[in-house]
Amino acid sequence: MKNIKTILKNETQKKVLLFFNENPHCIDTAKGISVWVGCDTSAVKKALNKLVKEGALINHRTASTDAYSYTNQRAIVKKIERCIKNL
Secondary structure, three states: OOOHHHHHOOHHHHHHHHHHHHOOOOEEOHHHHHHHHOOOHHHHHHHHHHHHHHOOEEEEEOOOOEEEEEOOOHHHHHHHHHHHHOO
């Protein structure tokens, strides 16, 4: 994960990351996550793809859908938690 502070500057990415930090065992689709964070589904899809690329989330791809979950890499989770505390 390059720079969590840069990721948190994007409001949708920040909301998605806060959601998964508060619900670390959640697995949901972009549409479901958009409801939880109160953002447009297309904006959430972009944020999810960016967060997967950065290693903060995992994409559980199946033939019919994509579902997302929080990373299981403890070092990344700790880094995210430290930055969130400073918000």
